[in-house]
Amino acid sequence: MSGIVRRFGSLIGMAAIVLFFAVSLPDTFLTARNWLNISQQISMLTVVAATMTVVMVMGDFDLSVGAMASLAGVIAAALFVAGWPVPVALASAVAVGLLGGIFNGVLVSVVGILPFVATLATLTVFSGLAFVVSDGRTVFGRDIPEGFAALARGGLPLGSADGRPLVLPNLTLIAAAVVAAVWVVLEQTSYGRRLAAIGGNAEAARLAGLPVTWLRLSAFAFTGAGAAVAGLMYASRVASANPTQGDGLMLTAIAAVFLGMTLTRGGQPRVLATLAGVVVLGVLDNGLTQMRVDSYVREVLVGAIILLAVGASALGRRSWRRQG
Amino acid sequence: MRRLSLDGLSRRFGAVQALDAVSFGVEAGTVHALMGENGAGKSTLIRILSGLDRPGAGTVAVDGAPLPPGDPAAVQSAGIRVLHQELHVVPALSVAENMHLALPVPRRLGLVDWRRLNAAAAAALERLGLSRIAPAAPMGDLGPGDQMLVRIAATLIRPEGAAAPWLYVLDEPTAALTGAEAERLFAVLDELTGAGAGVLYVSHRMDEVMRLASRVTVLRDGAHVSTRPMADTSDARIIEEMTGRALSDLFPPRAGAAPGPVALSCAGLSAGPLRDAALEVRAGEILGLAGLAGSGRGALLRALMGALPRQAGTVRVGGRALGPGTAAAWAAGLAYVPRERRSEGLMMRRPVAENVALPHLTALARGRVFLDHARQRRLAESQGRDVALKAASVAQAVGDLSGGNQQKTLFARALAGAPRVLLLDEPTRGVDVGAKFDLYRLIRRLAGGGTAVILASSDLPEVLGLADRICVLRAGRLAQTVENDGLSEADLLTLCYGRDAA
Numbered sequence: 001m002s003g004i005v006r007r008f009g010s011l012i013g014m015a016a017i018v019l020f021f022a023v024s025l026p027d028t029f030l031t032a033r034n035w036l037n038i039s040q041q042i043s044m045l046t047v048v049a050a051t052m053t054v055v056m057v058m059g060d061f062d063l064s065v066g067a068m069a070s071l072a073g074v075i076a077a078a079l080f081v082a083g084w085p086v087p088v089a090l091a092s093a094v095a096v097g098l099l100g101g102i103f104n105g106v107l108v109s110v111v112g113i114l115p116f117v118a119t120l121a122t123l124t125v126f127s128g129l130a131f132v133v134s135d136g137r138t139v140f141g142r143d144i145p146e147g148f149a150a151l152a153r154g155g156l157p158l159g160s161a162d163g164r165p166l167v168l169p170n171l172t173l174i175a176a177a178v179v180a181a182v183w184v185v186l187e188q189t190s191y192g193r194r195l196a197a198i199g200g201n202a203e204a205a206r207l208a209g210l211p212v213t214w215l216r217l218s219a220f221a222f223t224g225a226g227a228a229v230a231g232l233m234y235a236s237r238v239a240s241a242n243p244t245q246g247d248g249l250m251l252t253a254i255a256a257v258f259l260g261m262t263l264t265r266g267g268q269p270r271v272l273a274t275l276a277g278v279v280v281l282g283v284l285d286n287g288l289t290q291m292r293v294d295s296y297v298r299e300v301l302v303g304a305i306i307l308l309a310v311g312a313s314a315l316g317r318r319s320w321r322r323q324g
Numbered sequence: 325m326r327r328l329s330l331d332g333l334s335r336r337f338g339a340v341q342a343l344d345a346v347s348f349g350v351e352a353g354t355v356h357a358l359m360g361e362n363g364a365g366k367s368t369l370i371r372i373l374s375g376l377d378r379p380g381a382g383t384v385a386v387d388g389a390p391l392p393p394g395d396p397a398a399v400q401s402a403g404i405r406v407l408h409q410e411l412h413v414v415p416a417l418s419v420a421e422n423m424h425l426a427l428p429v430p431r432r433l434g435l436v437d438w439r440r441l442n443a444a445a446a447a448a449l450e451r452l453g454l455s456r457i458a459p460a461a462p463m464g465d466l467g468p469g470d471q472m473l474v475r476i477a478a479t480l481i482r483p484e485g486a487a488a489p490w491l492y493v494l495d496e497p498t499a500a501l502t503g504a505e506a507e508r509l510f511a512v513l514d515e516l517t518g519a520g521a522g523v524l525y526v527s528h529r530m531d532e533v534m535r536l537a538s539r540v541t542v543l544r545d546g547a548h549v550s551t552r553p554m555a556d557t558s559d560a561r562i563i564e565e566m567t568g569r570a571l572s573d574l575f576p577p578r579a580g581a582a583p584g585p586v587a588l589s590c591a592g593l594s595a596g597p598l599r600d601a602a603l604e605v606r607a608g609e610i611l612g613l614a615g616l617a618g619s620g621r622g623a624l625l626r627a628l629m630g631a632l633p634r635q636a637g638t639v640r641v642g643g644r645a646l647g648p649g650t651a652a653a654w655a656a657g658l659a660y661v662p663r664e665r666r667s668e669g670l671m672m673r674r675p676v677a678e679n680v681a682l683p684h685l686t687a688l689a690r691g692r693v694f695l696d697h698a699r700q701r702r703l704a705e706s707q708g709r710d711v712a713l714k715a716a717s718v719a720q721a722v723g724d725l726s727g728g729n730q731q732k733t734l735f736a737r738a739l740a741g742a743p744r745v746l747l748l749d750e751p752t753r754g755v756d757v758g759a760k761f762d763l764y765r766l767i768r769r770l771a772g773g774g775t776a777v778i779l780a781s782s783d784l785p786e787v788l789g790l791a792d793r794i795c796v797l798r799a800g801r802l803a804q805t806v807e808n809d810g811l812s813e814a815d816l817l818t819l820c821y822g823r824d825a826a
Contacts, residue, residue, distance in 0.1 A: 188694050209653065
């Protein structure tokens with residue numbers, strides 16, 4: 001019994017949260033429309049957290065993702081204003097994310113700066129650049145091409161309910177594609193298993209002939225590119241770009257990975273577990289908002305629930321070790 | 325004479341009877357060895373003795389007075405000090421602070437009295453002849469051997485009113501020590517027993533036990549097999565009692581076949597402490613590397629493997645020059661079992677299968693990209709069988725295995741690519757006798773099958789028992805290469821110290 005609680009404690013907790021909202025919000029919570037809505041609300045976080053998982057399997061992390069999301073958004077907007085075609089502007093913004101990630105990777109793996117310090121510094125750099133590029137202003141209205149804003153509004157029609165069409169949002173599809181891609185890379189390729197080996201024992205990996213420097217460097221490129229994609233999704237959804245709009249993503253993404261780690265055997269980061277963590281955070285946000293819980297109180301509750309899940313998992317692991 | 329008596333100690337974990345009515349006594353003033361294979365119950369016994377675990381039945385008594393079970397403080401105040409295998413030190417704090425971790429820190433006006441703190445530490449170090457260690461030096465600057473000695477010295481610091489320790493329990497104290505460090509430890513043990521203290525000494529290493537102990541207790545499968553004065557037993561008898569089978573010889577006989585073509589050679593090799601090394605090893609040959617600690621045995625293997633950057637010289641494998649880096653070495657058919665399996669070898673929390681497959685991931689991938697999990701599992705299973713690995717399944721975390729099976733996992737990894745040259749650094753360190761025997765047979769069999777083996781070891785009987793030829797290193801130089809023909813341990817040790825063999 002205690003074994004079941006330990007192994008599936010977080011899942012049981014998640015089910016309890018869903019049940020609580022289902023009872024409290026009987027008419028609105030457990031509807032297809034609401035869940036499609038949640039899937040869109042969490043799509044940006046999903047992309048950031050999934051790509052964050054790529055560096056976290058190595059035991060590293062990236063604090064600069066939020067700033068990079070903001071930067072990518074304002075770069076795309078600046079290119080729109082300069083009259084660049086939408087696809088070219090978007091590709092350029094993602095390329096900036098890729099370069100920023102590679103820069104982080106060089107600092108961490110070639111120069112040898114601790115990830116905390118290196119990415120804290122690049123967080124400041126990217127954030128500053130976002131202000132420089134946007135001149136500190138929000139780009140919106142006619143400066144944002146209709147085609148770009150329509151991306152977030154569109155989706156795959158799924159039929160209708162209550163006389164209104166049900167749509168699987170494009171942003172959800174993008175997030176799903178990113179999760180699938182990260183899952184394939186991390187779980188199904190030898191490249192991904194090498195990253196996991198670095199997380200397991202970096203020195204053993206080096207002695208076993210793995211190019212540890214290159215692997216660490218390359219993994220950060222995923223995280224940078226993922227952050228940029230999420231920043232663009234956000235800009236599309238709000239049809240505007242400002243130099244701080246992605247900043248909140250970083251802490252939440254790391255929290256989602258940690259929440260996910262409470263679900264896996266051995267407490268290791270895995271992308272599907274991360275997705276579960278993101279869903280929990282998204283469901284909490286959605287349900288508490290619908291219950292009109294004050295947004296500040298909401299933050300306290302979300303933080304407390306993260307502590308509860310991670311703390312319970314740590315305690316469970318400790319008692320397991322004592323028995324072993 | 326003070327005496328510790330263990331009487332009928334039993335402890336059960338689920339279906340496993342870890343200890344089964346074990347009784348014996350330890351007296352002050354002597355070294356009493358406790359031996360047994362992994363899983364024999366040594367660790368359980370130490371945990372109960374130190375009050376970290378409660379026995380299911382039985383008592384621990386000092387001078388006839390039973391100690392309350394599961395009470396570490398009572399064990400302390402009965403004058404028993406247990407030094408566990410893992411080094412519990414804080415590298416960033418000073419030696420003196422580390423020595424006071426479990427003690428009240430001397431204070432003046434509520435602030436740390438640094439002068440008294442350092443003086444107490446210096447006095448304790450002095451008593452063990454360790455005045456070369458500065459109390460104010462950071463603990464992290466000391467080698468593992470000196471850290472162990474500092475921990476022993478710390479037990480000599482007595483807060484007011486506390487009893488002097490009279491019994492030391494040392495759990496595998498030399499597991500992480502070099503030969504020279506172990507020698508210093510033995511000198512300290514002599515000091516302690518000379519001053520009337522007793523030592524309960526847990527070790528795998530037969531030579532240490534033969535040399536230090538006056539009595540030896542053997543456990544097997546949780547049961548007490550024997551407690552004898554050293555004069556009434558022998559290493560062969562102890563091994564027999566530990567394993568439950570007669571080991572007429574720990575080392576399988578040499579095949580005697582002529583070695584094949586040169587598999588690996590190096591010339592002018594300099595790297596780290598190593599200067600201008602030249603050697604060659606042939607297919608089917610076992611080349612031993614002997615030398616004192618710091619002589620460059622391990623560095624030579626690391627340099628061949630590309631783990632230590634080569635400053636000068638060339639390495640040739642099968643006649644072709646080897647490029648830099650570990651990846652090139654594995655690709656050229658070298659395989660390496662590193663010295664420290666925890667820090668350099670294994671991913672402790674990962675399954676056996678992933679640990680075995682680590683250097684072979686590209687070969688296991690479909691189209692060199694997509695990992696074939698089924699093939700990875702099959703590889704680990706077949707390699708595991710080959711090295712007689714005992715694990716519930718290859719999905720088991722390697723950290724849950726015994727030391728011997730962890731080492732076999734490293735062998736399975738090294739052999740999975742059918743290497744041309746196998747580099748082994750201390751291949752049986754911290755491994756019980758049964759697993760040692762398995763590994764020796766395996767090394768022999770590989771050489772018989774045409775693999776060239778280079779074996780670096782501080783265990784001289786191991787080098788003498790396995791090697792065809794022995795390279796002796798001194799201070800980073802390859803001083804001498806001798807045929808392993810009629811050499812005694814004393815001869816080899818003399819060579820290591822740099823005098824001609826008598």
